[in-house]
Amino acid sequence: xxxxxxxxxxxxxxxxxxVPLIAxxxxxxxxxxxNAAALQRFPDVFAVADDKVSLLAAGDAAAVSQAVEGVVDxxxxxxxxxxxxxxxxxxxxxxxxxxxxxxxxxxxxFFGTRAYGVHLNGYRREGDELYLWVGRRAPDxxxxxxxxxxxxxxxxxxxxxxxxxxxxxxEEEAAIPTSLTKSAVPVGxxxxxxxxxxxxxxxxxxxxxxxxxxxxxxxxxxxEIVGFxxxxxxxxxxxxxxxxxFKFNVNxxxxxxxxxxxxxxxxxxxxxxxxxxxxxxxx
Amino acid sequence: xxxxxxxxxxxxxxxxxxVPLIAxxxxxxxxxxxNAAALQRFPDVFAVADDKVSLLAAGDAAAVSQAVEGVVDxxxxxxxxxxxxxxxxxxxxxxxxxxxxxxxxxxxxFFGTRAYGVHLNGYRREGDELYLWVGRRAPDxxxxxxxxxxxxxxxxxxxxxxxxxxxxxxEEEAAIPTSLTKSAVPVGxxxxxxxxxxxxxxxxxxxxxxxxxxxxxxxxxxxEIVGFxxxxxxxxxxxxxxxxxFKFNVNxxxxxxxxxxxxxxxxxxxxxxxxxxxxxxxx
Numbered sequence: 001x002x003x004x005x006x007x008x009x010x011x012x013x014x015x016x017x018x019v020p021l022i023a024x025x026x027x028x029x030x031x032x033x034x035n036a037a038a039l040q041r042f043p044d045v046f047a048v049a050d051d052k053v054s055l056l057a058a059g060d061a062a063a064v065s066q067a068v069e070g071v072v073d074x075x076x077x078x079x080x081x082x083x084x085x086x087x088x089x090x091x092x093x094x095x096x097x098x099x100x101x102x103x104x105x106x107x108x109x110f111f112g113t114r115a116y117g118v119h120l121n122g123y124r125r126e127g128d129e130l131y132l133w134v135g136r137r138a139p140d141x142x143x144x145x146x147x148x149x150x151x152x153x154x155x156x157x158x159x160x161x162x163x164x165x166x167x168x169x170x171e172e173e174a175a176i177p178t179s180l181t182k183s184a185v186p187v188g189x190x191x192x193x194x195x196x197x198x199x200x201x202x203x204x205x206x207x208x209x210x211x212x213x214x215x216x217x218x219x220x221x222x223x224e225i226v227g228f229x230x231x232x233x234x235x236x237x238x239x240x241x242x243x244x245x246f247k248f249n250v251n252x253x254x255x256x257x258x259x260x261x262x263x264x265x266x267x268x269x270x271x272x273x274x275x276x277x278x279x280x281x282x283x
Numbered sequence: 284x285x286x287x288x289x290x291x292x293x294x295x296x297x298x299x300x301x302v303p304l305i306a307x308x309x310x311x312x313x314x315x316x317x318n319a320a321a322l323q324r325f326p327d328v329f330a331v332a333d334d335k336v337s338l339l340a341a342g343d344a345a346a347v348s349q350a351v352e353g354v355v356d357x358x359x360x361x362x363x364x365x366x367x368x369x370x371x372x373x374x375x376x377x378x379x380x381x382x383x384x385x386x387x388x389x390x391x392x393f394f395g396t397r398a399y400g401v402h403l404n405g406y407r408r409e410g411d412e413l414y415l416w417v418g419r420r421a422p423d424x425x426x427x428x429x430x431x432x433x434x435x436x437x438x439x440x441x442x443x444x445x446x447x448x449x450x451x452x453x454e455e456e457a458a459i460p461t462s463l464t465k466s467a468v469p470v471g472x473x474x475x476x477x478x479x480x481x482x483x484x485x486x487x488x489x490x491x492x493x494x495x496x497x498x499x500x501x502x503x504x505x506x507e508i509v510g511f512x513x514x515x516x517x518x519x520x521x522x523x524x525x526x527x528x529f530k531f532n533v534n535x536x537x538x539x540x541x542x543x544x545x546x547x548x549x550x551x552x553x554x555x556x557x558x559x560x561x562x563x564x565x566x
Binding site: 163 | 378379445446468469470471472474487489542543544545548549550552554555556558559560561562563564565
């Protein structure tokens, strides 16, 4: 087992299996060919060609969202898309651009639209040793049930900012007072592109570090995490290498933490693979 | 002017202008086509084809090095390679693999063999503000004269380790006692591939951070740096964005520092471009 395995499983995307989803002159998604074919029966909304799928629905974001929602309803009925999450993500050609439409979170991988999340490394320093707070995901989570997770993590929903999402998730997931979360340091972003049973995950995770007070004990409030444990960062890193105990993308966030804090060191045989494997260029 | 410009100028490599340099089954370099053509008159050492150049010289690393050295002498005489630097770099298919041969540093871009360096961000914290020690390169440096630089930076020569190079360069370039440099934290690596007048720079820079004591003042000993200045990290970042005052690759190291320490923040319009632009995947 190796760090490389963790990086590869988040980057198993094969361009040959995918066609772009186009709106105007912009690519806004990546449709696996089987998913593209399933859109042929909605010719009012999508034009499916061999080498691309074009969004035909016109109008403002609300109008396009409504048209796509009708398609999503049908895809859910066919079991091609899991049931609605009742949380929408913005679909845009790039971060910060006005949304072309809004899409139920459950349908995001089907269309391969880029999704943004925020992950928080909650750490403690005791002498020279670093510790990480690790959560365990609830058994009823749809994605990665029972897997280990960062102290706080969440998707950035329609209309919400990065820091706003971090503050909200910090309260809900780990009962961190927002006054404390506000001192978290933004430390970059991790990116990957992954082929899943549902479609393509084209994800960008904004990463924050937060040094936790010695007397702080996280408490989950929303039922998404069943418990927390404070583990030596070196032991967490060993577990990332040796097991698949952590959620797929959390492995990458932990590798990034380990690199930035010198827990992973240049004499490790995989150092450069990790240093160059966590930041898939955006296109 | 933008961070993007700095990233792009280190990544202006065009695969169409280059052929691989092959040894056995491994790629060990990247020859621009004009440089590949210049090797045709050394048929005992290199076989030049349309789509690749193969290393023919056989034997152990010493024997191959000697054969290539003869070629380098001729290339220097023709002004295709600058005069010898009298420092050799190892040429290998990947970091940590046994070297196929050793190559004078001045000839490295001609052959496009991967080069490794180490850069040290020397910083100070005053309250909430971060400061960076910045050096100015001597006017007689062959590469990037007069440009601004990190506190310490150097290439990793044949037979030397990453930390060993850092300790040595720290003493020579900035008079940092090795006892202090030893506490530097390895924080990852920056990578880029750049087309230059001499050929391809396929570079990996190991990056370290070192918090400098308040009473420490760097002093150059080897004549490579003419002076040092302690600047607010935010001002350094503005200067990276607005000017070309820093050496090309130092811009990337500073952007990486700014990201990791929250000097560059997610509300910056170029945040994700920076976060995903500093770590060209190795191939």
